[in-house]
Amino acid sequence: MNHSEKQAYNTCLQRHSPASGTAISNTSCIPDKHHYKGSFGGRVYPLWGDAQATQPNIKPAALKLLSLTYGRPVSAEDLFAYIACVMAHPAFTAKFLKDLVRPGLRLPLTADAALFDEAVKIGREVVWLHCYGERFVDAKAGRPKSAPRLPKDKAPFIPVDGAIPPGPEPLPDTMTHDAAKNRLHIGKGFVDNVTADMWTYEISGKQTIWQWFSYRRLDRTKPVIGDRRPPSPLEKIQPKGWLAEYTTDLLDLLNVLGRVIALHPAQADLLERICEGESIVLALLQAAGLADTPEAQQDSEN
Numbered sequence: 117m118n119h120s121e122k123q124a125y126n127t128c129l130q131r132h133s134p135a136s137g138t139a140i141s142n143t144s145c146i147p148d149k150h151h152y153k154g155s156f157g158g159r160v161y162p163l164w165g166d167a168q169a170t171q172p173n174i175k176p177a178a179l180k181l182l183s184l185t186y187g188r189p190v191s192a193e194d195l196f197a198y199i200a201c202v203m204a205h206p207a208f209t210a211k212f213l214k215d216l217v218r219p220g221l222r223l224p225l226t227a228d229a230a231l232f233d234e235a236v237k238i239g240r241e242v243v244w245l246h247c248y249g250e251r252f253v254d255a256k257a258g259r260p261k262s263a264p265r266l267p268k269d270k271a272p273f274i275p276v277d278g279a280i281p282p283g284p285e286p287l288p289d290t291m292t293h294d295a296a297k298n299r300l301h302i303g304k305g306f307v308d309n310v311t312a313d314m315w316t317y318e319i320s321g322k323q324t325i326w327q328w329f330s331y332r333r334l335d336r337t338k339p340v341i342g343d344r345r346p347p348s349p350l351e352k353i354q355p356k357g358w359l360a361e362y363t364t365d366l367l368d369l370l371n372v373l374g375r376v377i378a379l380h381p382a383q384a385d386l387l388e389r390i391c392e393g394e395s396i397v398l399a400l401l402q403a404a405g406l407a408d409t410p411e412a413q414q415d416s417e418n
Contacts, residue, residue: 118162119146122169124243124251126161126199127151133216134320139203140221141319142246153322163196175405185396186229197239197252198232199223204242207384209320211391224387225401227394235386238379245376248368263368264375272300272309272370274363280305283357287334291326300370302329303358307370314373328369332362 127147128140134153141152152158165171172179172192182190202208202224209216226232244252244259253261265271274280280288280302288303293315300310317324330336336351401407 118165118167120164120167120169121250122164123167124163124196124247125151126163126196128158128161128203128221129153129156129219129320130159131219132156132158133219134209135213136209137206137318137320139205139209140199141204142200142243142251144247144250153319154327155322163192177404178406181396181400181404181406182232185227186232188229190232193240193252194232194236197236197243199239200242200246201235201239201383202387202390204239204246205380205383205387207380207387211387224390225396225406226390227396228390231386231390231393235390238382238386242376242379242383245372245379248372263371265371266374270309270374272307272314272367272374274305274307274367278306278308280358280363282360283355285357287332287354287358289334291329291333300325302366305358307366310370311374311377313377314370317373317377324373325369328366 123144125143125145125147126140127143128134129152143151147160149157149160151160162173163169165173174192174195179190179192179195182195203221212222215222226235240252240254240257241259244254245264249260249262249264253259255261281304285304288305290301290303292301293299293310293312294301295312295315298309298311300307300315315323315325334354336354337347396406398407
């Protein structure tokens with residue numbers, strides 16, 4: 117078992133392509149193949165090949181090539197963070213949408229050390245946010261080992277009159293957003309300082325906040341499509357009312373979304389500069405195992 121408190125995972129689609137939103141996601145939890153968007157399968161790429169985090173899950177030749185290119189040691193965490201910066205935002209998916217008709221994500225890899233370092237810095241924060249403050253912790257860089265929080269004036273909060281009623285009040289069954297008030301309604305309660313961007317944030321067609329709520333609402337049934345087997349009776353086992361931990365989870369999610377969204381402009385700008393600049397020669401990437409050779413590409417297609 118390679119999981120530990122040091123492990124992190126990159127997840128994405130494999131046989132299908134992202135249609136909108138971020139192209140990849142990260143987590144510190146053990147993900148299944150559906151982690152990226154909750155359906156359509158995908159791939160999971162761990163950062164480390166062992167639980168002790170001593171064996172990077174990347175070929176030594178690849179890290180050696182990057183180190184020689186940038187004139188400094190490059191770690192597995194650096195490359196993991198670079199990938200997160202370049203690919204974990206909607207601008208990547210939008211820019212390469214036509215190319216994504218063919219499933220499989222391709223990473224633009226800059227030959228510019230300054231651009232690489234800039235991406236690593238942003239990417240470390242992206243991973244920290246996706247992992248809810250459990251990985252890539254660095255208090256001096258503003259990444260404490262705790263649930264990420266927006267600045268106080270922008271942080272979502274529940275006013276006294278907005279508390280979501282607990283049991284014996286039944287679980288809420290509706291969630292809506294008031295863009296004029298930046299207010300998220302959950303049944304009879306509400307959360308303020310929830311922007312429209314937070315509400316509409318999605319991962320390839322799956323609206324993140326609604327997806328979260330769908331597992332905690334009163335009616336969790338889904339329509340039976342085709343010959344899919346009927347829902348399990350176990351789905352009817354649920355709390356008799358809204359739990360305090362649900363409120364905590366929701367506020368954590370909203371804070372993470374707010375901070376992730378705030379990084380998007382910088383990520384989009386950096387992606388453009390990387391694509392306009394010099395890239396590492398393909399032949400060198402293939403030799404280091406960072407890119408498929410034509411033969412390997414043909415084998416994968418067959």
